[in-house]
Amino acid sequence: VSYDPAVDTNHGVLERILAAVGPVGAGISLEYYFSAVDNETFGCGTKLPHNVTGLIGVMNGHQSDLRTGLPLQMVELHEPMRLLLIVDATPDALLAVAGRQAEVAELVVNAWVQLVSVHPTTGAMAVFERGAFVPYEPNPTLLPVVDRSPEWHMCTRQHVTPALVRSALPASAVGQRQHLEVVEAGVALR
Amino acid sequence: MSDPVHVALALAILAPFTSVAVVGLLMLLGNRRPSEETAVRLVTVGLLVSVLAGVAVLGAFWGVARAAVEGDIEFGDWLRIGDFVIPAVLRVDGISVTISLFASVLTALIARFSRTYLHKEPGFVRFFVLLGLFATGTQLVALAGALELFFAGWEIIGISSAFFIGFFHERTEPVRSSIRAFATYRFSDAGLLIATVATLEFLAPRVSRSSTRAGTLEPFQATVLALLFLVSAMGKSAQLPFSGWLPRAMEGPTPSSALFYGAVSIHAGLFLLLRVWPVLEVSPAARAIGVVVGLSTAVYAALVVRVHTDAKGALAHATLAQVGLILAEICMGWTTLALTHLVCHALLRLGQYLKAPT
Numbered sequence: 001v002s003y004d005p006a007v008d009t010n011h012g013v014l015e016r017i018l019a020a021v022g023p024v025g026a027g028i029s030l031e032y033y034f035s036a037v038d039n040e041t042f043g044c045g046t047k048l049p050h051n052v053t054g055l056i057g058v059m060n061g062h063q064s065d066l067r068t069g070l071p072l073q074m075v076e077l078h079e080p081m082r083l084l085l086i087v088d089a090t091p092d093a094l095l096a097v098a099g100r101q102a103e104v105a106e107l108v109v110n111a112w113v114q115l116v117s118v119h120p121t122t123g124a125m126a127v128f129e130r131g132a133f134v135p136y137e138p139n140p141t142l143l144p145v146v147d148r149s150p151e152w153h154m155c156t157r158q159h160v161t162p163a164l165v166r167s168a169l170p171a172s173a174v175g176q177r178q179h180l181e182v183v184e185a186g187v188a189l190r
Numbered sequence: 191m192s193d194p195v196h197v198a199l200a201l202a203i204l205a206p207f208t209s210v211a212v213v214g215l216l217m218l219l220g221n222r223r224p225s226e227e228t229a230v231r232l233v234t235v236g237l238l239v240s241v242l243a244g245v246a247v248l249g250a251f252w253g254v255a256r257a258a259v260e261g262d263i264e265f266g267d268w269l270r271i272g273d274f275v276i277p278a279v280l281r282v283d284g285i286s287v288t289i290s291l292f293a294s295v296l297t298a299l300i301a302r303f304s305r306t307y308l309h310k311e312p313g314f315v316r317f318f319v320l321l322g323l324f325a326t327g328t329q330l331v332a333l334a335g336a337l338e339l340f341f342a343g344w345e346i347i348g349i350s351s352a353f354f355i356g357f358f359h360e361r362t363e364p365v366r367s368s369i370r371a372f373a374t375y376r377f378s379d380a381g382l383l384i385a386t387v388a389t390l391e392f393l394a395p396r397v398s399r400s401s402t403r404a405g406t407l408e409p410f411q412a413t414v415l416a417l418l419f420l421v422s423a424m425g426k427s428a429q430l431p432f433s434g435w436l437p438r439a440m441e442g443p444t445p446s447s448a449l450f451y452g453a454v455s456i457h458a459g460l461f462l463l464l465r466v467w468p469v470l471e472v473s474p475a476a477r478a479i480g481v482v483v484g485l486s487t488a489v490y491a492a493l494v495v496r497v498h499t500d501a502k503g504a505l506a507h508a509t510l511a512q513v514g515l516i517l518a519e520i521c522m523g524w525t526t527l528a529l530t531h532l533v534c535h536a537l538l539r540l541g542q543y544l545k546a547p548t
Contacts, residue, residue, distance in 0.1 A: 051440055052502075061363060062438050
């Protein structure tokens with residue numbers, strides 16, 4: 001969502017955006033999470049016997065409770081992730097807004113979403129952890145590099161760790177020989 | 191047996207059965223389940239061979255490249271006890287060729303659709319085994335030239351249908367629905383079984399021969415036979431008062447629901463009546479009852495559709511309404527119209543069922 005902190009002096013715009021984006025984004029992420037935790041109870045099980053009912057939901061076959069959540073086939077495909085909100089605003093501005101918006105505060109304080117503040121002038125990042133913003137310390141790790149994404153996910157049906165896909169990047173971003181040793185390390189890892 | 195028509199007819203039935211037997215043996219004897227790919231390949235090959243054999247039979251029926259073939263094709267005896275003989279005889283005529291090719295093409299299409307639709311489903315291999323079994327049953331029913339063979343295919347369709355409804359056997363509701371359908375089938379299939387035995391008493395055992403000799407039946411005998419066939423057809427095609435199992439049958443996976451209750455299995459009862467039409471023809475009483483049953487089912491189902499809230503249940507009743515109309519058409523003697531109506535209706539419903547979940 002585009003947002004310019006320079007014109008938003010009283011954080012009114014920030015407040016409206018966070019109140020909308022936070023719960024909606026968190027809702028989607030949590031739907032995936034809970035559907036993955038217990039697919040039969042919180043999700044709606046396999047989609048095979050689903051029967052669209054009254055244009056409001058699905059049930060199993062000809063009579064059952066309306067099913068909640070996501071089907072098994074969606075959870076297998078997408079890994080549940082905690083929502084990461086990166087906001088172009090100072091930690092103080094974010095704390096002020098979160099204090100007024102109870103829904104956002106609940107999500108952030110109870111760590112259902114991760115909130116990161118990027119300082120509009122300095123560019124310093126701070127991440128909200130255990131009740132306060134702490135400066136973000138990057139912990140650079142070299143990613144395994146593959147030429148095409150199938151090389152990375154074809155061998156397994158599990159969710160996979162991040163990898164750099166060379167074909168997805170412009171040639172200038174990935175040097176010809178830059179990550180060669182990492183490729184070997186990655187292969188050894190697998 | 192070296193005659194190409196014999197080979198094609200045998201392949202149409204035996205190819206899906208062979209692939210099912212191979213996959214089934216792999217499941218039973220192998221130390222781990224066959225992979226999705228193995229099951230799909232084997233069953234698809236069986237189904238495709240069946241389709242090609244159907245095309246070859248159609249070619250023979252039309253007289254492509256040689257004299258046209260029509261009538262009974264003998265394969266020797268299935269059973270012989272003294273003078274009592276059950277012949278293994280298949281039949282080539284307009285109705286059997288249409289239904290055979292039609293059913294095999296639809297089954298192959300559903301197999302292709304299910305390959306991605308059921309990907310990673312725990313019952314994937316089981317689904318394809320049942321699909322191949324169903325293909326065997328439909329080919330046997332479509333091509334049978336004697337009531338005994340017809341009955342065998344009819345039962346294979348019934349049993350695979352019950353297994354598909356109870357596909358998710360870890361839940362109680364599908365199993366309950368499956369038993370309901372199975373019980374209805376058992377009750378109405380008794381009609382076909384009794385009719386088969388009665389035909390042996392009244393006539394020579396073949397459908398075809400009965401067609402030439404139906405005129406020699408006493409009116410009473412014809413009416414009894416026709417009513418027994420009608421009961422059997424009503425059960426399979428879910429006509430009143432047997433309609434209850436059809437909406438419950440939607441517990442199974444979507445592709446099998448489409449194939450069974452939209453396209454092929456639901457029309458099997460109508461096909462039976464087309465097959466034994468000569469007997470029906472000489473029994474006005476049975477035909478009158480058939481018209482009443484068909485029309486009342488059509489009215490009942492059309493009314494239910496208006497108020498049904500779930501997609502598959504509404505489709506089930508919409509299917510019933512049309513099937514009731516076709517039953518009435520057959521009983522009024524419009525068999526060609528009925529066959530056309532049947533094929534068009536099956537194609538439409540197949541697509542509608544497949545699209546129902548989205």
